[in-house]
Amino acid sequence: MSYLIKDTTKEQRRALVKKAYAISLASGEEPSKETLEEFKEYVDGKTELKEIQERIINKYRK
Numbered sequence: 001m002s003y004l005i006k007d008t009t010k011e012q013r014r015a016l017v018k019k020a021y022a023i024s025l026a027s028g029e030e031p032s033k034e035t036l037e038e039f040k041e042y043v044d045g046k047t048e049l050k051e052i053q054e055r056i057i058n059k060y061r062k
Contacts, residue, residue, distance in 0.1 A: 013043045
């Protein structure tokens with residue numbers, strides 16, 4: 001399955017983010033507010049997951 005914005009509906013993106021959020025909580029880590037805002041951009045069709053992933057990785061590399 002492609003997770004690109006052009007290949008998904010807003011509902012599909014929302015469901016994917018909810019699943020990722022649940023997995024994060026199950027591992028004992030709650031995502032930061034910044035991360036949640038990043039994923040909202042994906043749900044809203046503004047930013048691809050790949051871009052969000054790169055930003056988050058770069059944030060923690062510093």
